[in-house]
Amino acid sequence: MTSSAALSDNGSHAAALRERRLRGAGVVGLGYWGPNWVRNLQNSAMCDHVAACDVDPVRRHHIKKLYPMAAAYEGIEPMLADQSIEAVIIATPVHTHWELARRCLVAGKSVLVEKPLASSTAQCAELIEIAEARGLVLMVGHTFEYSASVAKLCDIVNSGELGEIFYISSIRTNLGLIQKDINVVWDLAPHDISIIVALLGRAPESVNCQGRSHYNPAVEDVAMLTMNFSGNLIAFAHVSWLDPNKIRRITVVGSRKMLIYDDIALQEPIRIYDKGVSVLPYYDTFGEFHFSYRYGDILAPRVAETEPLKIETEHFLQCVLDKRRPRSDGFAGLRVVSVLEAADESLRRHGAMVPVRYGAAR
Ligand SMILES: NC(=O)c1ccc[n+]([C@@H]2O[C@H](COP(=O)([O-])OP(=O)(O)OC[C@H]3O[C@@H](n4cnc5c(N)ncnc54)[C@H](O)[C@@H]3O)[C@@H](O)[C@H]2O)c1
Structure with missing residues (x-):
């Protein structure tokens, strides 16, 4: 193989690898648990760009100090408007899960919602319906x-x-x-x-x-x-x-x-x-x-x-890339x-x- 052929092979391999990456993923909620998600996304080779969002400026500042490269948003709207964000992880208090997940799905983003998926079975069923209708991934954070x-x-x-x-x-x-x-x-x-x-x-x-x-x-x-x-x-x-x-x-x-x-x-x-x-x-x-x-x-x-969260992060990103149903899908969340x-x-x-x-x- 000539060196230029090898180069072009390497080039197409690199392009294929790039195709196997998400342009971006975001985390909503940077309290006790959310920063673990930001760290795993930052460390993942499957995602180019990481964004983080919290209504609390102290938590945004904390994340900016740890990960200066991550974009930090005050509200979810600018994150949803960011075209590079294809998937969102929600790590906010449980009473906010349904509303935030719904907004992400309606904006065309795949979602992983921390456990429990929502505050009622009716809310879970609605999230499943929206995700299924739009061909988006809905996953629940059953870490174990x-x-x-x-x-x-x-x-x-x-x-x-x-x-x-x-x-x-x-x-x-x-x-x-x-x-x-x-x-x-x-x-x-x-x-x-x-x-x-x-x-x-x-x-x-x-x-x-x-x-x-x-x-x-x-x-x-x-x-x-x-x-x-x-x-x-x-x-x-x-x-x-x-x-x-x-x-x-x-x-x-x-x-x-x-x-x-x-x-x-x-x-x-x-x-x-x-x-x-x-x-x-x-x-x-x-x-x-x-x-x-x-x-x-x-x-x-x-x-x-x-680290279970590392495996979970990679599984979520892979499912979004492959448009595949995750192991802990919306139905698993509804069951719990x-x-x-x-x-x-x-x-x-x-x-x-x-x-x-x-x-x-x-
Ligand atoms: N899988 C696990 O092992 C595990 C462990 C701990 C917590 N959790 C889950 O993670 C979620 C968060 O728990 P926590 O202990 O980190 O809570 P927390 O209260 O410490 O943090 C929640 C953060 O969300 C922010 N927030 C609230 N509403 C928001 C909104 N509308 N937009 C943006 N930010 C908002 C708050 O300002 C806060 O910083 C819960 O669902 C919890 O069950 C999972």
């Missing part, structure tokens, strides 16, 4: 679905190594951050619901939820959400902003083995316990059972150390909000069992 640990958990559960899954128990607690517009179930449980649905490949049929408010009477700060699945399967999610410890732990108990996933463990986030119970085949009288308990080895499978709505109704009815109405999300 992009975590290497959760991917490993899914592999383990699907392999049958744990046997029949009996129950899942999740604890997600910390001191703070108390929210003003949503209760602790809407703030923290979307993570547990999306992980549990991913693990089981199905969504709960009904929920019971109990909780209490201690600081803001309208907002529960501690709660226990019970999710009832078909068959004998049950899952619990204990969520709290009032706990001395930061805990992010999920226990999966199966008929053969048990597993603990500790998301804040510095090493070995997953441990598989070869522990279980056997019913001995003989017994003296009807109704009398003998159990034997197995205490076997503990195995810690290797889990890749990747359907569970949250049922949980709210159960909270109001002091823990009564409430069926989850999925509508189009099922």
Whole structure:
């Protein structure tokens, strides 16, 4: 190959690569979480230009100091008017999600909305409808679905190594951050619901939820959400902003083995316990059972150390480039909000069992 042919080959390769990049993407909301999105977009090779937007000048200044190259807008309108912005990530308080996402979609931009997708199933359904009608990507920020640990958990559960899954128990607690517009179930449980649905490949049929408010009477700060699945399967999610410890732990108990996933463990986030119970085949009288308990080895499978948000960013940008449906699409967002709505109704009815109405999300 001559050097000029090689050059032209390199040139067309570079042009092809350029075609695989977005001209620009923006982040709305630069509070606690939004800057992580700006960092990941800045670091991504799939996006040429990054814009950021917040109504708060202090937060805009903060981002400009960290990323002088990023454009910083006060309101969403100038960002939507920027023709180079093809996709927008919304990381604002939950009560603003629907309105901001709707404006982005109507302006022809693909959108990723942080969890939960919106404040009601009706709002989620409307966003899905607009995105589908316009051929735009609508994705929800179910971060844990992009975590290497959760991917490993899914592999383990699907392999049958744990046997029949009996129950899942999740604890997600910390001191703070108390929210003003949503209760602790809407703030923290979307993570547990999306992980549990991913693990089981199905969504709960009904929920019971109990909780209490201690600081803001309208907002529960501690709660226990019970999710009832078909068959004998049950899952619990204990969520709290009032706990001395930061805990992010999920226990999966199966008929053969048990597993603990500790998301804040510095090493070995997953441990598989070869522990279980056997019913001995003989017994003296009807109704009398003998159990034997197995205490076997503990195995810690290797889990890749990747930032879930990096994987999530790349998945979103790739889906926008390919006009492809994301893994956590609008329907996944609607499914989680359907569970949250049922949980709210159960909270109001002091823990009564409430069926989850999925509508189009099922
Ligand atoms: N996926 C995760 O692990 C994760 C973690 C934390 C937060 N979140 C989600 O991220 C979102 C934001 O949470 P946070 O803790 O960063 O909130 P935050 O209150 O710290 O920040 C929100 C920011 O949005 C700005 N804002 C509000 N309305 C706006 C508007 N109309 N236009 C532009 N800017 C506006 C505020 O000024 C503020 O700076 C929530 O949906 C939350 O559930 C997700």
